[in-house]
Amino acid sequence: MSRYNSVLDAIGNTPLIRLHKASEATGCEIYGKAEFLNPGQSVKDRAGLFIVRDAEEKGLLKPGGIIVEGTAGNTGIGLSLVADALGYRTVIVIPETQSEEKKDALRLMGPEIVEVPAVPYKNPNNYVKLSGRLAAQLAKSHPAGAIWANQFDNVANREGHVVTTAEEIWHQTAGVVDGFVCAVGTGGTLAGVAKGLKRRSGQIKTAIADPMGAALYNWYAHGELKSEGSSITEGIGQGRVTANLEGYTPDFAFQIPDDEALRIVVELVMEEGLCLGGSSGINIAGAIRMAREMGPGHTIVTILCDYGNRYQSKLFNPDFLRSKDLPVPAWIEEKPAFDI
Numbered sequence: 432m433s434r435y436n437s438v439l440d441a442i443g444n445t446p447l448i449r450l451h452k453a454s455e456a457t458g459c460e461i462y463g464k465a466e467f468l469n470p471g472q473s474v475k476d477r478a479g480l481f482i483v484r485d486a487e488e489k490g491l492l493k494p495g496g497i498i499v500e501g502t503a504g505n506t507g508i509g510l511s512l513v514a515d516a517l518g519y520r521t522v523i524v525i526p527e528t529q530s531e532e533k534k535d536a537l538r539l540m541g542p543e544i545v546e547v548p549a550v551p552y553k554n555p556n557n558y559v560k561l562s563g564r565l566a567a568q569l570a571k572s573h574p575a576g577a578i579w580a581n582q583f584d585n586v587a588n589r590e591g592h593v594v595t596t597a598e599e600i601w602h603q604t605a606g607v608v609d610g611f612v613c614a615v616g617t618g619g620t621l622a623g624v625a626k627g628l629k630r631r632s633g634q635i636k637t638a639i640a641d642p643m644g645a646a647l648y649n650w651y652a653h654g655e656l657k658s659e660g661s662s663i664t665e666g667i668g669q670g671r672v673t674a675n676l677e678g679y680t681p682d683f684a685f686q687i688p689d690d691e692a693l694r695i696v697v698e699l700v701m702e703e704g705l706c707l708g709g710s711s712g713i714n715i716a717g718a719i720r721m722a723r724e725m726g727p728g729h730t731i732v733t734i735l736c737d738y739g740n741r742y743q744s745k746l747f748n749p750d751f752l753r754s755k756d757l758p759v760p761a762w763i764e765e766k767p768a769f770d771i
């Protein structure tokens with residue numbers, strides 16, 4: 432057992448969990464990196480820690496300073512927990528459409544929360560752009576100053592995955608890893624892990640698993656930033672090539688519809704005791720597709736980004752699923768199986 436000096440030392444070093452059904456269906460070894468076991472319960476704790484440490488090293492953050500960010504929720508939770516531990520304050524701008532459970536988890540960490548309507552990136556009132564303007568304003572008006580975390584275009588996010596996530600995967604698999612695949616929000620995880628693993632071995636292939644409604648599948652497959660359809664998944668689905676993605680080229684690109692991802696999420700609860708969020712479903716669907724492209728006998732790793740309790744009112748709510756024309760898994764509505 433480990434003994435830590437601070438909660439910050441508990442970020443990272445997450446286990447790899449074998450995904451049995453995905454492995455058996457493909458003849459590959461498919462593992463998920465259990466990022467929901469981070470203290471803020473998502474992969475974004477790593478970005479939070481590296482962005483704050485990078486700003487400190489560059490002398491941009493002063494004691495009592497404010498960290499401002501636009502986030503779908505998980506980065507806000509990660510940043511706020513890091514800020515709480517180090518004596519900074521946080522202002523988080525979040526689109527209203529994100530799950531209530533995620534917003535509640537965010538509220539627990541104590542940031543100032545600014546909820547805004549969800550509008551596209553090209554709109555000046557988009558949550559990311561608004562957070563940038565707010566940071567510039569607070570930098571002038573607040574005595575201890577403020578920084579904009581800017582996770583999408585701040586490559587400290589990607590660097591965190593180069594030096595931690597990729598290295599952990601390499602050591603946990605004893606170098607027996609043939610593929611890595613995940614979805615993109617900022618691209619920090621995908622491009623960072625890809626960079627770190629390819630540095631270890633040029634043979635390792637990487638892939639993007641893109642939800643519907645995102646533009647990157649078409650960008651990497653056909654050279655065109657074009658989106659079609661939509662997705663109920665949160666925290667992923669990008670419409671542009673962020674700074675974190677610059678210089679990254681996937682070996683494979685997959686476009687995953689929600690029903691394919693949600694079937695996997697439901698089966699994992701029922702058959703393997705793993706209750707995950709929707710982006711993990713997209714990732715595992717991507718790992719299965721990658722395994723089929725590469726053929727049996729390969730080891731493929733993906734990311735289990737966050738836990739299902741963050742989406743109980745959506746992914747696991749029959750009324751919500753019906754409102755989105757998605758299939759409702761029988762077990763959610765079934766009567767108790769036992770007469771008690």
Ligand code: PMP
Nearest residue numbers: 505616617618619620666710736
């Ligand atoms: N899944 C979830 C649930 C997330 O919150 C995020 C980050 N927004 C991602 C996946 C994507 O990670 P990244 O930003 O590193 O691309």
